[in-house]
Amino acid sequence: MEDRGISQAVIRRLPRYYRYLGELLEGGVERISSNDLSKRMNVTASQIRQDLNNFGGFGQQGYGYNVKYLYTEIGKILGLEEDHNIIIIGAGNLGQALANYAAFEKRGFILKGIFDVNPRLAGVTIRGVPIRMMDELRSFVANNEVDIAALTIPKDKAEEVADMLVENGVRAIWNFAHIDLNLPDNVIVENVHLSESLMQLSYNISRYNEEHQK
Ligand code: NAI
Incomplete structure (x- = not known):
């Protein structure tokens, strides 16, 4: 694009x-x-x-x-003159870490909702935003302007959750699940894979070592 x-x-x-x-x-x-x-x-x-x-x-x-x-x-x-409302799906380690990172807000990315299936997380709040259960997601998306959904759930759940988000009007996915999502062309997906960055680092370490052994 x-x-x-x-x-x-x-x-x-x-x-x-x-x-x-x-x-x-x-x-x-x-x-x-x-x-x-x-x-x-x-x-x-x-x-x-x-x-x-x-x-x-x-x-x-x-x-x-x-x-x-x-x-x-x-x-x-970069489209930063307008705010973007974000929801996070999956309030585990990564989802909570993202939700806790207040600096995204400085760039206009506003955390509106956090969702999970684990009932033990229901009602726990992160920076004032309550974790809601997935059965509320549909109506939440219908009643709130959600620009971006971050997916921090296990990869075997990612496709079905992404489909459901898209069916309900979400047009941009920030995908952390290790799976390539198969979504319509009008949905914008940004994949973030820290392990790919680490592999790049590992490659550069090997290359450096090889060059300095010559
Ligand atoms: P975690 O196990 O701590 O959290 C996953 C959360 O998703 C749990 O709270 C679980 O209850 C929830 N969940 C499961 N099924 C769900 C569903 N259908 N709908 C909503 N919530 C659901 O795992 P962690 O460490 O936070 O990792 C989350 C995902 O992110 C994993 O797929 C992991 O492989 C991936 N990951 C990706 C990274 C990256 O750089 N792309 C880095 C770290 C993790």
Whole structure:
């Protein structure tokens, strides 16, 4: 999927620009050159210029980038100017960890509901949000605007729960269950697999070791 002709590779790099620019803003920095940003981010200045040129003329020769402007524009491209309501399905270790992470809210991801099948969790609250039982999910989704559902349930339950969410109008799934969901094209799925990131790390460790044994 392309966004305004911007490649997915660039889109994947935007959150990191957004984070650095946010830190600069908090530090009171109003403008920054691509060279300075490059040193901070450990990316070449030409990569930064190429990436940010996608959004048309944010940088000015001899002036650099206007941090606030660029931060705001990247935020718009990432769809962060609007809040997103989130529910979490599966209030186990991972679901509770996500629910406890208050910083998502700073980015406009608002936790609206947490669901599970375990009756022992019924009514337990996490940051003021009660864990509800799955039999309430359908009516909850019908009566609340739910933009994103995070799936932190066992993988053998993920497909059926995802189908039910989609049937009830949820259009975006943040999938942590280790399964590739088979959903209609109008449903947006983002898979997050920490183990894949760990395998990447392991690969890089092996590669480093090989290179340094030569
Ligand atoms: P957990 O066992 O602590 O929690 C799972 C929760 O889901 C339990 O509270 C259980 O009652 C609930 N549940 C089971 N069936 C359900 C259903 N049909 N509807 C609603 N809730 C249901 O497990 P943990 O460690 O929190 O992991 C959750 C899932 O996330 C697992 O599939 C695990 O493999 C995956 N996982 C993925 C990671 C990733 O990076 N993608 C990292 C860690 C876990």
